[in-house]
Amino acid sequence: MKNNVQLITYIDRLTGSDTKTLNNILNDQLADLFSGIHLLPFYYPIDGSDAGFDPIDHTQVDSRLGNWNDIKALGEGHELMADLIVNHMSAKSKEFQSVLQYGKESPYWDLFLTKDKVFPGGLSKSDADKIYRPRPGSCFTNFALPNNESADFWTTFTDNQIDIDITSDKGKEYLIRILKTFSENNIKMIRLDAAGYALKKAGTSCFMLDETFEFIDELSKAANDLGIETLVEIHSYYQTQIEIAQRVDRVYDFALPPLVLHSIFTKDFSALTKWLNISPKNCITVLDTHDGIGIIDVGPMNGKPGLLSNDEIDNLVKTIHVNSAGESQKATGAAASNVDLYQVNCTYYDALGQSDFDYLVARAIQFFAPGTPQVYYAGLLAEKNAMELLSKSNVGRDINRPYLDSAGIEAALKKPFTKAMIELIQLRNNCTAFNGEFSIVSEKSTLKMSWKNKQQSIRLMVDLVENIAHIEINEDNSSRIISLNNLLNLS
Incomplete structure (x- = not known):
């Protein structure tokens, strides 16, 4: 890259x-x-x-x-x-639709993660409380299967996003x-x-x-x-x-x-x-x-x-x-x-x-x-x-x-x-x-960020109290300063 x-x-x-x-x-x-x-x-x-x-x-x-x-x-x-x-794919995918149609007989059954695969003995309240989840509600969704059966599938994010069993x-x-x-x-x-x-x-x-x-x-x-x-x-x-x-x-x-x-x-x-x-x-x-x-x-x-x-x-x-x-x-x-x-x-x-x-x-x-x-x-x-x-x-x-x-x-x-x-x-x-060595120094409201690569160097200097910022560039035996304020026509 x-x-x-x-x-x-x-x-x-x-x-x-x-x-x-x-x-x-x-x-x-x-x-x-x-x-x-x-x-x-x-x-x-x-x-x-x-x-x-x-x-x-x-x-x-x-x-x-x-x-x-x-x-x-x-x-x-x-x-x-x-x-x-x-982590997941759509519940509308051909793979999950096959599971809904054929249940455990589907060639894609092992592709998806059910509660039973992780908790074969059942999910205790203690284990349930440990599961980290960024969304409200349960991380499982119950789906009907053939022969009056059903299964709780992992749906970490939404009930349309069925979790994949990445270990299968x-x-x-x-x-x-x-x-x-x-x-x-x-x-x-x-x-x-x-x-x-x-x-x-x-x-x-x-x-x-x-x-x-x-x-x-x-x-x-x-x-x-x-x-x-x-x-x-x-x-x-x-x-x-x-x-x-x-x-x-x-x-x-x-x-x-x-x-x-x-x-x-x-x-x-x-x-x-x-x-x-x-x-x-x-x-x-x-x-x-x-x-x-x-x-x-x-x-x-x-x-x-x-x-x-x-x-x-x-x-x-x-x-x-x-x-x-x-x-x-x-x-x-x-x-x-x-x-x-x-x-x-x-x-x-x-x-x-x-x-x-x-x-x-x-x-x-x-x-x-x-x-x-x-x-x-x-x-x-x-x-x-x-x-x-x-x-x-x-x-x-x-x-x-x-x-x-x-x-x-x-x-x-x-x-x-x-x-x-x-x-x-x-x-x-x-x-x-920017392909060289980085350094940073700050004194509360002021900041200096620098890069140096052989004879080339560049430094950003910011003062948040004075609301000023500029960039110093040294390359090819010459130097120049670019004011961020000037770039915005604020000075």
């Missing part, structure tokens, strides 16, 4: 159309900005109960977006990442078949979606077990053998991310987004600096994604202190709600069918009160943090909360999943922030100092 800025996007929600249109946009309006593209689920169907994360057929491109040849063509100009949804031969064959399809169509990296929930074991939380790490290791090796890198997507305690990073190609830095917000809100870089001194270097950095802004990633867990205290997290969440004029509250917690507050659903731009300066500073910090940066399509264009879409769908995360088109992109590209953002992206892509 190139150490350049990448784009995260849905095909249809950015283009209003299909894969060929996305390719045209990337080669025209967004030309030379992104070395890689994380294509959010484009499998059949893209409009299920979870925006493509509940595939009926994981190896079929939704025909409304094109076909595998279109994906392959897109991959000729950009490194492509796709989601491997390891059928489960392993299923995942390998997807990997081979990806390999044949220019997919260079996979994002292991919901991997933390994939392994269930009686008497445990059924989340991020020792056996889960073993599963990730095996699947990563299988992907590597096909020329595919792996990115693990897990929201958990920050030390867990450090452990995972030692065992996979890439891991997300999910602690960065809330820490950047906390720093700007409190004018104190201490927590961010502590994290960036110990954070994994083989990471993908984000500020926003198709999901919400993670909170669990910086909080305490099981009596162990977090990067932020509970009081600091409360203040962080309240400030987001205030900055977004209460819009984030309409899309978060119970409004998003979450059992606890582990994510806040809001655009990052609205979380920062639509302040162009604060948002540009946040992006500069992301680009200077260790790792390869990814920029979400709505974040690239500084989109505001999609309240109309939220009111129509009643899906909390839709607040940050707008539908755009070429005209909307054209209008957004004329905004002062977007122009400044593009300059930052080009700077991050073209400066070789």
Whole structure:
């Protein structure tokens, strides 16, 4: 993977159309900005109960977006990442429909996970209380089978997302078949979606077990053998991310987004600096994604202190709600069918009160943090909360999943922030100092982030009290200073 800025996007929600249109946009309006593209689920169907994360057929491109040849063509100009949804598939899949029709006689019976497979002696209240679940209600759904029988199937997320038995031969064959399809169509990296929930074991939380790490290791090796890198997507305690990073190609830095917000809100870089001194270097950095802004990633867990205290997290969440004029509250917690507050659903731009300066500073910090940066399509264009879409769908995360088109992109590209953002992206892509050594120093409200590679160096300096920020670049025996304030025409 190139150490350049990448784009995260849905095909249809950015283009209003299909894969060929996305390719045209990337080669025209967004030309030379992104070395890689994380294509959010484009499998059949893209409009299920979870925006493509509940595939009926994981190896079929939704025909409304094109076909595998279109994906392959897109991959000729950009490194492509796709989601491997390891935990579940749609209840409408032919495989699960076969189970409903034939029960245990179905050739796909072993592909799915039932309660009895994990708890053959029955599920005790003690074991039930230990299971970690991010959604309210039971993690099982009862389905009727032939001959007046029924079975409780694991449905970690929704009753339309049937959990796969990844330990079975059928489960392993299923995942390998997807990997081979990806390999044949220019997919260079996979994002292991919901991997933390994939392994269930009686008497445990059924989340991020020792056996889960073993599963990730095996699947990563299988992907590597096909020329595919792996990115693990897990929201958990920050030390867990450090452990995972030692065992996979890439891991997300999910602690960065809330820490950047906390720093700007409190004018104190201490927590961010502590994290960036110990954070994994083989990471993908984000500020926003198709999901919400993670909170669990910086909080305490099981009596162990977090990067932020509970009081600091409360203040962080309240400030987001205030900055977004209460819009984030309409899309978060119970409004998003979450059992606890582990994510806040809001655009990052609205979380920062639509302040162009604060948002540009946040992006500069992301680009200077260790790792390869990814920029979400709505974040690239500084989109505001999609309240109309939220009111129509009643899906909390839709607040940050707008539908755009070429005209909307054209209008957004004329905004002062977007122009400044593009300059930052080009700077991050073209400066070789980012391939060198990283250092960070802060004194509460001031921050210095530096990269040095042989004779090349680049430094970001931020002062949150004076509201100024600039970048110093030294290369080819010359130096220059770029003011973020000037980029926004604020000085």
